[in-house]
Amino acid sequence: MHERPVNWMDNPNAERVKRVAQLAGRSAVRNRRQQFLAEGPQSATEAIRAHLGLLTLSPAAASFWPEHHTVAEVYYTPRLASTHPEIQALIARLGRNVFVAETSDEVLQAMSDAVVHQNIIAVINLPSGGEAPSPEAQLVAGLIRVQDPGNAGTIIRAADAAGADCVLATTQTVDVYNPKTVRSTAGSLFHLPVYTNVDLAQFIQDYQGQVLAADGYGDVMLDQADRSLLTEPTAWLFGNEARGLNSRELKLATARVAVPLYGLAESLNVATAATICLYSSAMAQRNEP
Amino acid sequence: MHERPVNWMDNPNAERVKRVAQLAGRSAVRNRRQQFLAEGPQSATEAIRAHLGLLTLSPAAASFWPEHHTVAEVYYTPRLASTHPEIQALIARLGRNVFVAETSDEVLQAMSDAVVHQNIIAVINLPSGGEAPSPEAQLVAGLIRVQDPGNAGTIIRAADAAGADCVLATTQTVDVYNPKTVRSTAGSLFHLPVYTNVDLAQFIQDYQGQVLAADGYGDVMLDQADRSLLTEPTAWLFGNEARGLNSRELKLATARVAVPLYGLAESLNVATAATICLYSSAMAQRNEP
Numbered sequence: 001m002h003e004r005p006v007n008w009m010d011n012p013n014a015e016r017v018k019r020v021a022q023l024a025g026r027s028a029v030r031n032r033r034q035q036f037l038a039e040g041p042q043s044a045t046e047a048i049r050a051h052l053g054l055l056t057l058s059p060a061a062a063s064f065w066p067e068h069h070t071v072a073e074v075y076y077t078p079r080l081a082s083t084h085p086e087i088q089a090l091i092a093r094l095g096r097n098v099f100v101a102e103t104s105d106e107v108l109q110a111m112s113d114a115v116v117h118q119n120i121i122a123v124i125n126l127p128s129g130g131e132a133p134s135p136e137a138q139l140v141a142g143l144i145r146v147q148d149p150g151n152a153g154t155i156i157r158a159a160d161a162a163g164a165d166c167v168l169a170t171t172q173t174v175d176v177y178n179p180k181t182v183r184s185t186a187g188s189l190f191h192l193p194v195y196t197n198v199d200l201a202q203f204i205q206d207y208q209g210q211v212l213a214a215d216g217y218g219d220v221m222l223d224q225a226d227r228s229l230l231t232e233p234t235a236w237l238f239g240n241e242a243r244g245l246n247s248r249e250l251k252l253a254t255a256r257v258a259v260p261l262y263g264l265a266e267s268l269n270v271a272t273a274a275t276i277c278l279y280s281s282a283m284a285q286r287n288e289p
Numbered sequence: 290m291h292e293r294p295v296n297w298m299d300n301p302n303a304e305r306v307k308r309v310a311q312l313a314g315r316s317a318v319r320n321r322r323q324q325f326l327a328e329g330p331q332s333a334t335e336a337i338r339a340h341l342g343l344l345t346l347s348p349a350a351a352s353f354w355p356e357h358h359t360v361a362e363v364y365y366t367p368r369l370a371s372t373h374p375e376i377q378a379l380i381a382r383l384g385r386n387v388f389v390a391e392t393s394d395e396v397l398q399a400m401s402d403a404v405v406h407q408n409i410i411a412v413i414n415l416p417s418g419g420e421a422p423s424p425e426a427q428l429v430a431g432l433i434r435v436q437d438p439g440n441a442g443t444i445i446r447a448a449d450a451a452g453a454d455c456v457l458a459t460t461q462t463v464d465v466y467n468p469k470t471v472r473s474t475a476g477s478l479f480h481l482p483v484y485t486n487v488d489l490a491q492f493i494q495d496y497q498g499q500v501l502a503a504d505g506y507g508d509v510m511l512d513q514a515d516r517s518l519l520t521e522p523t524a525w526l527f528g529n530e531a532r533g534l535n536s537r538e539l540k541l542a543t544a545r546v547a548v549p550l551y552g553l554a555e556s557l558n559v560a561t562a563a564t565i566c567l568y569s570s571a572m573a574q575r576n577e578p
Contacts, residue, residue: 055553158561163551191553223572262452262571264344264480272447275561276568282551283512 009103012110020075020123024113027175034126035072036177037111038190040118041084046187047071047122048090051098055191069190073099073123077108080119087120113179126177133195133235135206137165139281140235144200144249145172146270147241152176153184154271155238160188162275162282168198168235200237201252209233210254213245214277216267218256222280225257230284238274298392301399309364309412313402316464323415324361325466326400327479329407330373335476336360336411337379340387344480358479362388362412366397369408376409402468415466422484422524424495426454428570429524433489433538434461435559436530441465442473443560444527449477451564451571457487457524489526490541498522499543502534503566505556507545511569514546519573527563 008014022029023037030036038047049055051071074091081088091100108117133140141159146152152174159167169176176182176194204211210232220229237253239245250256259273268276297303311318312326319325327336338344340360363380370377380389397406422429430448435441441463448456458465465471465483493500499521509518526542528534539545548562557565 057553154558154561157554157558160552161548161550161554161557161561186554186556186558188552188554223576259450259568260572260575261450262575263449263477264346265446265450265475265477267475268450269443269446269475272443272450272561272564275564279548279565283549286549286551287512 009101009107012106014107017107017110020073020111020121023123024111024179027178030175030177035123036126036182037113037179038122038124038182039112039114039120039179040183041080041087041120042187043182043185043189044074044120044122045087045090046190047124048074048087048094050190052090052093057191067127069127070125071098071122072125073101074120075101075103075108075111075122076120077105077117078102083119114183133166133168133193133198133203133207135208136233137207137209137235138233138285139164139278140207140209141167141274141278142200142235142237143167143169143173143176144237144245145170145240146238147174149174149178149180150184151241151269151271153181153186153189155274156181156185156194157188158271158275158278160185160191162278163286164192164278164282166193166195168195168203170200171197200249204235204252207235209235211235211237211252212277213237213250213253213256214239214259214270214273215245215250215256216258216273218258220255220257221260222257222277223260227284229255229257230281231288234281236274236277236281238270238277241270298390298396301395303396306396306399309362309400309410312412313400313468316467319464319466324412325415325471326402326468327411327413327471328401328403328409328468329472330369330376330409331476332471332474332478333363333409333411334376334379335479336413337363337376337383339479341379341382346480356416358416359414360387360411361414362390363409364390364392364397364400364411365409366394366406367391372408403472422455422457422482422487422492422496424497425522426496426498426524427522427574428453428567429496429498430456430563430567431489431524431526432456432458432462432465433526433534434459434529435527436463438463438467438469439473440530440558440560442470442475442478444563445470445474445483446477447560447564447567449474449480451567452575453481453567453571455482455484457484457492459489460486489538493524493541496524498524500524500526500541501566502526502539502542502545503528503548503559503562504534504539504545505547505562507547509544509546510549511546511566512549516573518544518546519570520577523570525563525566525570527559527566530559
């Protein structure tokens with residue numbers, strides 16, 4: 001007697017399903033395969049729009065970003081058609097070299113990092129080559145040993161909202177392609193170049209603007225700073241949650257800037273401080289008389 | 290034969306342990322008992338400092354806040370003495386009407402909402418009476434049907450950091466005394482008055498300053514606003530994560546203000562937007578020429 005063969009699309013234990021799920025795990029797997037996951041309608045939509053060239057990047061971002069992420073595979077459940085018909089239309093525009101398949105609920109859950117899957121998962125290829133932040137960028141967000149995936153994602157989203165040209169992350173920073181970070185960028189990961197494993201000293205040597213260290217103990221208060229400090233091209237450095245920036249990193253900066261604490265709070269979460277710093281620069285730069 | 294009696298301090302199933310744990314659950318329990326939990330060294334420290342009158346409140350916060358939270362019970366494990374000796378010193382200053390006890394690891398875990406307990410849990414009494422935000426407040430953060438506990442906590446922490454005089458929350462807002470919110474305020478819950486179940490229309494009728502609705506579709510851009518919009522006494526309204534503020538709430542506001550989105554991000558998380566709005570007002574108000 002033969003067992004009835006089970007199609008992989010219904011089999012949570014199929015090799016293909018396992019391979020996708022592995023991308024939600026350790027960063028070593030993502031690095032080796034140069035792929036990561038975009039889970040849920042928001043992330044998947046922005047990934048597919050980037051792939052199809054439908055995003056209107058700022059001229060700066062476009063010039064700094066020679067090669068985007070591309071979509072390798074898309075998996076979705078039948079329910080997506082009713083909850084997000086607009087994504088179906090985007091999926092239909094993907095070419096033949098993107099693997100697209102409808103799967104069962106169980107299979108999508110087996111692929112997913114989330115407690116409850118969100119009906120779509122895309123496998124994304126990392127961009128290759130040209131991986132250095134531009135020395136001419138007007139506004140840069142630097143993740144310097146930031147460890148919490150949610151904080152890294154929130155800063156990438158704030159950098160996008162503030163119109164930053166790019167984000168850079170140093171070696172010891174959390175992997176920005178882990179599912180928690182991707183999710184908390186809410187699609188912004190696909191909106192601007194994010195350079196990883198950046199050599200900070202080399203970047204600062206090449207960078208033509210000023211480098212501002214966000215530092216609770218900084219001697220320049222953000223609200224007391226000369227306006228020129230906020231209007232000049234700027235790379236902000238945001239440090240580790242517990243230890244901040246180290247002395248070597250602080251020395252590389254043009255100035256150490258503190259967000260004022262007017263109440264009794266002893267500190268700000270790094271993502272909150274980063275948001276205030278990036279927006280202070282962005283609003284000043286864009287409204288320069 | 291008799292069983293050896295088990296002291297409640299070693300018994301995770303003791304009635305006292307269950308009563309504490311219940312405060313981490315449904316808001317109905319907290320409302321009925323008018324108590325909530327401060328878990329972990331940071332929250333517990335700030336709660337105890339508030340109880341002991343060791344916080345130097347701003348004159349405004351002090352005048353608006355006739356009665357603080359008080360500490361009813363404190364439970365900690367033997368490990369606290371080595372990890373946080375400074376809290377032990379604070380605990381020693383608590384009077385006899387505060388119940389203080391060292392417990393086993395198992396008991397503290399049974400009391401805790403966290404996956405891994407943090408060696409200390411305090412039961413806090415809500416302040417009673419005088420529960421209306423002052424019409425004279427310089428800066429107010431309004432939580433209007435905000436649903437996510439982490440967002441509510443982050444906004445309370447940002448309001449504290451920005452030196453707001455108080456926070457108000459309307460009826461349909463998440464319970465600010467749930468453990469996730471308390472945790473994400475990082476102690477700020479004990480730094481400024483947080484008024485719950487506020488009647489928004491009544492507050493706005495009484496309030497002497499302007500009311501600004503944070504609204505992604507607002508017609509005033511934060512970076513284009515007249516400086517006077519930021520220097521005047523202000524109550525900010527922050528709405529529901531999915532639906533924002535409703536038309537009735539928007540009509541109650543003096544102006545609808547949008548945080549500019551310079552990049553490709555379609556929106557900001559409400560806590561991020563709130564941080565930018567509160568800090569924009571605070572920095573302008575405090576640096577008025």
